[in-house]
Amino acid sequence: MSFDFDTPVDRYGTWSVQWDGVADRFGVDGLLPFTISDMDFRSAPVLLDALHQRISHGVFGYTDWRLGDFRPAVAHWFATRHDTTVDTGRLVYAPSVLNQLSQLLRMWTEPGDEVVLHTPTYDGFRKAVDGLGRVRVPAPLDDPEFRVLEGLLARERVRVLLLCSPHNPTGKVWSAAELTALAALARRHGVAVISDEIHADFVHPGRRHLPWTRFGGEGERWALITSGSKAFNFPALTGSYGFLGNAEDHAAFVRRMETGEGLASPAVLSLTAHIAAYRHGAPWLDAARAYIAGNLALLAERLDAAFPELGWTPPEAGYLAWIDLRPLGVDEDALQRILVEREKVAVMRGSVYDAPGFVRLNVGCSRAKAEAGIDALIRALRG
Numbered sequence: 001m002s003f004d005f006d007t008p009v010d011r012y013g014t015w016s017v018q019w020d021g022v023a024d025r026f027g028v029d030g031l032l033p034f035t036i037s038d039m040d041f042r043s044a045p046v047l048l049d050a051l052h053q054r055i056s057h058g059v060f061g062y063t064d065w066r067l068g069d070f071r072p073a074v075a076h077w078f079a080t081r082h083d084t085t086v087d088t089g090r091l092v093y094a095p096s097v098l099n100q101l102s103q104l105l106r107m108w109t110e111p112g113d114e115v116v117l118h119t120p121t122y123d124g125f126r127k128a129v130d131g132l133g134r135v136r137v138p139a140p141l142d143d144p145e146f147r148v149l150e151g152l153l154a155r156e157r158v159r160v161l162l163l164c165s166p167h168n169p170t171g172k173v174w175s176a177a178e179l180t181a182l183a184a185l186a187r188r189h190g191v192a193v194i195s196d197e198i199h200a201d202f203v204h205p206g207r208r209h210l211p212w213t214r215f216g217g218e219g220e221r222w223a224l225i226t227s228g229s230k231a232f233n234f235p236a237l238t239g240s241y242g243f244l245g246n247a248e249d250h251a252a253f254v255r256r257m258e259t260g261e262g263l264a265s266p267a268v269l270s271l272t273a274h275i276a277a278y279r280h281g282a283p284w285l286d287a288a289r290a291y292i293a294g295n296l297a298l299l300a301e302r303l304d305a306a307f308p309e310l311g312w313t314p315p316e317a318g319y320l321a322w323i324d325l326r327p328l329g330v331d332e333d334a335l336q337r338i339l340v341e342r343e344k345v346a347v348m349r350g351s352v353y354d355a356p357g358f359v360r361l362n363v364g365c366s367r368a369k370a371e372a373g374i375d376a377l378i379r380a381l382r383g
Contacts, residue, residue, distance in 0.1 A: 115137065
């Protein structure tokens with residue numbers, strides 16, 4: 001099947017955080033953005049067709065995600081995409097992955113408790129943990145045999161290991177050996193694991209995503225939280241889901257969402273989008289992933305020609321290029337000024353993710369836009 005990823009889609013005036021909200025973060029309107037992790041592509045045609053059909057029905061009453069094809073569609077996706085059998089009886093639903101994270105932290109921790117998470121750190125994690133009055137404990141991503149991590153998990157007030165799998169912003173895909181070791185450490189120290197797997201469906205050839213359901217033990221305190229919205233580009237429809245390892249935790253989560261949070265009825269268009277994507281969207285996703293691999297390869301080629309000392313290689317997953325500029329001795333503030341004032345582009349600085357000296361460039365976009373961003377970054381680095 002053929003899909004068009006080259007034709008730009010005008011996103012201005014659509015209340016887009018990336019396009020219309022660029023001034024909120026960079027202080028200037030009209031910048032070409034390579035920032036927040038959504039793509040500029042239209043969602044898969046089969047998904048759009050399903051949404052049109054559902055809208056044409058014309059009635060949007062209260063819904064229940066446990067009825068109909070949502071749970072079977074999730075099971076089908078995990079079986080066909082990740083060769084994993086999941087227990088849909090342990091499925092939960094929430095408006096977003098970060099909402100699930102917040103609910104789980106409220107269930108499993110108290111203010112002042114510690115949460116271990118890897119650095120660089122997705123800024124949404126930082127906001128969630130800090131906003132709930134929990135304490136972030138950073139762990140290095142480069143940690144052979146997890147010696148540093150084990151010492152952190154042994155701390156008296158550590159309650160949760162927050163895992164990003166695949167990792168944002170680096171694109172690291174965790175191996176089976178690593179995940180097995182992480183599970184064993186968490187079990188040894190009585191620490192719950194929350195595995196955010198929203199980037200799982202964008203793993204590039206040569207690596208394989210392994211869901212946490214394969215590693216968390218029956219009855220243990222763990223959660224896999226995810227959504228189809230990242231891979232199929234529909235975050236504005238809201239909607240996420242997860243699996244909990246402990247039956248009592250599962251019941252408590254469902255009860256919390258339906259009573260304390262008043263979120264019993266999900267957005268029907270999110271359910272529609274998930275079902276269509278998971279049943280029929282694989283060809284589009286494969287094509288989008290291949291197209292973005294081309295953008296990443298172009299970035300690698302041009303960076304290598306301009307700055308071979310960086311030795312940059314594409315990430316193992318995702319469309320976010322994580323670039324270590326420290327070998328160039330770049331001043332982050334000065335680089336941002338050049339990018340914004342002269343080049344008129346918006347690129348995320350590494351300090352947003354607790355890693356000064358890096359940048360994160362979103363290439364989930366047309367080839368022409370990716371080229372413009374790559375060239376602007378290289379010019380800015382040259383001064």
